[in-house]
Amino acid sequence: MARKYFGTDGIRGTANQFPMTADNALRIGAAAGRHFRKDGLNGHRVVIGKDTRRSGYMLENALTAGLTSTGMNVLLLGPIPTPAVGFLTRSMRADLGIMISASHNPHHDNGIKFFGPDGFKLSDTDEAAIEAILEGDVTPAQPGNIGRAKRIESGRGRYVEYAKTTFPRDQRLSGLKIVVDCANGAAYHVAPEVLWELGAEVIPVGVTPDGFNINADCGSTAPQTAAREVLKHGADLGICLDGDADRIILIDEKGQVADGDQIMALFASRWAAQNALAHGTLVATVMSNLGLENFIKGKGLTLERTAVGDRHVVERMRAGGFNLGGEQSGHIVMTDFATTGDGLIAGLQFLSAMVESGQRASELVQNFAPVPQILENVRFDAGSDPLGAERVQSAIAAQEKRIADRGRILIRKSGTEPLIRVMAECEDETLLREVVGEIAGAVREAGKTAA
Known part of the structure; x- marks a missing residue:
């Protein structure tokens, strides 16, 4: 219904x-x-x-x-x-x-x-x-x-103390310089506080909310802001959260961005080596890169895909008894620690890997070479139904025929915004750009209502 x-x-x-x-x-x-x-x-x-x-x-x-x-x-x-x-x-x-x-x-x-x-x-x-x-x-x-x-x-303090318990008791963040971008959102107090109390030198970004600047040129949707701060301060890591802090994007010491797929790849391989990955399975969505799937299979592990949305990921995790899942966008769900995506706790798990291994962030965030992927978000007018338009259906069919066995196309309507998300993956980047451009153009035209 x-x-x-x-x-x-x-x-x-x-x-x-x-x-x-x-x-x-x-x-x-x-x-x-x-x-x-x-x-x-x-x-x-x-x-x-x-x-x-x-x-x-x-x-x-x-x-x-x-x-x-x-x-x-x-x-x-x-x-x-x-x-x-x-x-x-x-x-x-x-x-x-x-x-x-x-x-x-x-x-x-x-x-x-x-x-x-x-x-x-x-x-x-x-x-x-x-x-x-x-x-x-x-x-x-x-x-x-x-x-x-x-x-x-007391709510904030309770959460701060709990988040700290998810970091190994025998480890400290002493000597690490961390940029944390809180997107002028919900974590603007707790994230810097947790990192500082665990011993890090903290460079806070996006911690001056005014009611209107949440996610504005900062946070996980604009990681370039944190990347500039990482390079400026010579930081060891940048942690970018979104407005409600259930997503994370990482920046290594070279200013390179790592999305949720790379984070999940690291966690899955490390947890599997420690016999801590339940049933040897990672749960991700249809949006996760084919490179992640190839990496997981190469480790002898299983990748299960769900519909887009961390809710679907969590439902599959609970049904299958899995403890790690997430989305390319940065929702990292670790049911050993939290009931939903938690950007701060995911950041702590990554920092624990840095401390334990002695490796730099850049050595931990590039776990696989992504298959070239383009995602274009096309906004449509209220009252229009671009995916139901014949011209859009014809465009999708034609481009699927072009890309055939060389890649994949995924078209979906956002569940939270008036957007059609056009995503495709293919090793041939020229073909990839053409395929996405043709479909996005058809959607854009079909999504306009008469003035």
């Missing part, structure tokens, strides 16, 4: 436009509260975190009103990474966790992500149940059962 509210990662949209309006957020909070307080008893609690977007204040207040109206007690964590909300939901025995964030999107977008009591993102069943409640009338609590709300100052 088509979803009206939930997409691939919670509910997302432009602030002050449906579904990201204050009145709708109040209804969402009330529906979620009614679903998780369906036994009618008091004492149920929900933790709410957010990133640094200006609209987060509006949505936080609206969600709180809706939740308390149905009898839920709300604990407000303030700006904190998405993985911290997953951790604290379980740690604080909450029935529900909510993160207000649009992740790597620009400031004018926002979103609502939900976590169940186990710290994992909500199941399809729970999301469908909340949508069903939203479509009807939400029954409020009796006056004596209205919930209460309060700010919790």
Whole structure:
């Protein structure tokens, strides 16, 4: 059944436009509260975190009103990474966790992500149940059962201390100079704090949020900013997080960028050598490079692919009992440590590899030669359906015939933005550019609505 509210990662949209309006957020909070307080008893609690977007204040207040109206007690964590909300939901025995964030999107977008009591993102069943409640009338609590709300100052400290426990006790970061770009987002306090307390010399970037500069020319979507700082300061490593810190991109000491595929390749090979990679399997999405697949197979390991989205990765990991997965974009999911992608903890695992091996970052991040890949994001107008257009279907068919057994093409609609993502891989880079250009051009034309 088509979803009206939930997409691939919670509910997302432009602030002050449906579904990201204050009145709708109040209804969402009330529906979620009614679903998780369906036994009618008091004492149920929900933790709410957010990133640094200006609209987060509006949505936080609206969600709180809706939740308390149905009898839920709300604990407000303030700006904190998405993985911290997953951790604290379980740690604080909450029935529900909510993160207000649009992740790597620009400031004018926002979103609502939900976590169940186990710290994992909500199941399809729970999301469908909340949508069903939203479509009807939400029954409020009796006056004596209205919930209460309060700010919790200890949440950030709890997460900081937990993150530090994921770094080996016998190792320190002393002598390492690290640039950490927090994207003016949710980790602007915790990431520099954790790295400094573990002994590193920290050069913070993107730690002056103003409500509008989240992900703006910084963070994992703009790693060039951190790369310049790495070279300027002669740093050993650059860590780039996104707005809610569930993604990571690395910069080696030469200023070279390493994406999630290279990070997963390193972790999979190291964990396998330590007999720590569950079932000898890495879970990645259809977007991961063929070079990663060849590398994993060359190690005698298995790569399982899922649909795009860290949620799909986690679902497959849980079903198969796997402990490592992620996305090329930088979601690194390590269920030994976290219930969702955690950029900071992934960075600590990489730093542990540097300390243990004595190798420089550049020796650890280039594990395989990527097959040439081009990804072009084509924005389309509201009301258009470019993938349903005959000209686009014809273009895709023609280019698939051209590339045949020499590569692959993947076309998909973004679940969080009005974008069609056109991706192709092929050793022939000239052919690759032509294939992507033809399809992207067709999509661009089909995605325009009449003025």
